[in-house]
Amino acid sequence: MYRCATFVLFLALGIAFQLSHGTEVNVTDKDNNLCLYANLMVNFSVSYKVADNKSATAEFELPANVASDGSTCDATSSVLKLTFGEGHSWSVNFTRSEKTYQADNITFSYNLSDTTVFPNSTSNDTTTVTVLTHITPVGVDTCYSCKSKDTFEADLVNQTLWDVLIQAFVSNNSTSENITSCAADVPTTPVAPTTPVAPTTRAPNTTTAEPVTNSTSTAPPPPPTTPTPTLPAPTTGQYIFKPDGNSTACLMADFGLRIGIKKEEMNFEPNGTTVTGKCEVNSSELVLTSNTVTITLTFVNETKTFRLHALNVTGKTSSGVMFSEANTNLSLWQAAVGSSYMCNKEQNYTITSMLTLYTFDLRVQPFGVKKGVFSTAEECFLDSDLSFLVPIAVGVALSFLIILVLISYLIGRRKSRTGYQSV
């Protein structure tokens, strides 16, 4: 809990050996006060082109010796910018609200003309990738700590962060004693879904969870992301997958899809989307590839019931940020094999802490498609609408009443008759 402080203490004592082999930087503001502290390890894996249209992979670490002069501190936004080697840089932007701060996206630029890192590269360009971080809001005046590995994947670059200790918006010229640990470091904490899901579906397991703040009263729970529904309803796409050399479909899905990444939302465009997949006895897969997004839906067939088991969404938001989110422990869209699952009402599903999926006019059949048409549908609860239950309830109540009246009438008649006879 006092790791940040212990660390600074060690350094203050002038102990020569390095406590951690990470990259440490202090960023100071114009008054020479510490305003941003970082100690972290980053591993890069970069795929790049070499001769003959082949590609090679360069793997390297963020060196301990970095320059941080590009970093800036401001009252509400800070940038940690580390430059190293021959023109490479790694930067994180932090923004601050009243009680929390957060890291928005990580930008990594690498210079392919650096032959020590990228031998035989055919390009001399400097390439930049931006990824969204998984770091959820951290209480102001606390250190963010994450010893666990956290990997960010983009097209050609994987970045793995670990042993991370960061504090942005440092006050009083020293790092805080109080630590906000990432969820991966605190595995016993139960994970609560942030958005309610349809009653017929089980809450999906979130793969990344919010960090748990310890010993701080200052850090409020991270604010829930409230997406603003300003987009028009997405176009409903009809996706049909036919296995190679077969003219009949084995998997069919119709839906309109909206993707929420952090606070950004976008509609999935069916026009121009290619459909691939596979159909096996106990699992089937639908892969939708549009210009900007690739969605992989994996269905399983267990005990004559199918469900959406895994979902993987990778792509680029309209602001150009790469993302890659997956959950392989879902139980959505359940129905009996041989039927289809249908949900016309808009639904939203929290897939990971970063990714929310909205479906419209959903109908899907991943197994047992016959003659290229959907089989009978099992509808989701919301479609069946509560109002539809009301007439039934009234009807049932009325019948009860009638039966009751009838019984009491019959009993009454019998009683009065017996009474009559006894006289």
Ligand SMILES: *[C@@H]1O[C@H](CO)[C@@H](O)[C@H](O)[C@H]1NC(C)=O
């Ligand atoms: C960061 O600041 C601490 C305390 O002020 C100091 O001991 C340490 O050497 C600094 N680290 C770097 C890399 O400048």
Ligand SMILES: *[C@@H]1O[C@H](CO)[C@@H](O)[C@H](O)[C@H]1NC(C)=O
């Ligand atoms: C903040 O701390 C550093 C190192 O501990 C020191 O050099 C610097 O003068 C301090 N700044 C102020 C404004 O006291």
Ligand SMILES: *[C@@H]1O[C@H](CO)[C@@H](O)[C@H](O)[C@H]1NC(C)=O
């Ligand atoms: C990034 O990681 C994924 C999944 O582990 C892997 O398939 C891909 O090849 C990696 N890319 C690079 C450039 O290392």
Ligand SMILES: *[C@@H]1O[C@H](CO)[C@@H](O)[C@H](O)[C@H]1NC(C)=O
């Ligand atoms: C970070 O902030 C700087 C300056 O505020 C801005 O120029 C840059 O585009 C930002 N980068 C990201 C990834 O947001």
Ligand SMILES: *[C@@H]1O[C@H](CO)[C@@H](O)[C@H](O)[C@H]1NC(C)=O
């Ligand atoms: C670079 O190319 C040369 C000749 O084409 C080859 O001998 C060498 O092994 C290559 N280096 C690497 C790291 O691939």
Ligand SMILES: *[C@@H]1O[C@H](CO)[C@@H](O)[C@H](O)[C@H]1NC(C)=O
């Ligand atoms: C890269 O730069 C080097 C030196 O500036 C030059 O010799 C080489 O031709 C350039 N290669 C490409 C592909 O532009």
Ligand SMILES: *[C@@H]1O[C@H](CO)[C@@H](O)[C@H](O)[C@H]1NC(C)=O
């Ligand atoms: C979440 O995942 C864990 C282990 O991966 C599993 O035991 C648990 O049943 C899952 N819960 C839900 C709601 O899927």
Ligand SMILES: *[C@@H]1O[C@H](CO)[C@@H](O)[C@H](O)[C@H]1NC(C)=O
């Ligand atoms: C949280 O704080 C309690 C007591 O304040 C301590 O026992 C526990 O180890 C702390 N947990 C973490 C993850 O720091």
Ligand SMILES: *[C@@H]1O[C@H](CO)[C@@H](O)[C@H](O)[C@H]1NC(C)=O
């Ligand atoms: C850190 O935690 C201690 C004990 O919980 C508390 O008294 C103190 O105010 C906290 N400091 C900050 C900067 O939040």
Ligand SMILES: *[C@@H]1O[C@H](CO)[C@@H](O)[C@H](O)[C@H]1NC(C)=O
């Ligand atoms: C085409 O698919 C149907 C059902 O999915 C199967 O019965 C049939 O054998 C397949 N035909 C070919 C040529 O693969």
Ligand SMILES: *[C@@H]1O[C@H](CO)[C@@H](O)[C@H](O)[C@H]1NC(C)=O
């Ligand atoms: C789909 O896109 C093509 C080319 O971009 C366009 O010509 C066509 O009108 C579009 N179709 C629909 C239904 O929007």
Ligand SMILES: *[C@@H]1O[C@H](CO)[C@@H](O)[C@H](O)[C@H]1NC(C)=O
């Ligand atoms: C980085 O994130 C911020 C806030 O989420 C966003 O406004 C900005 O456009 C992003 N920068 C880039 C280069 O995508």
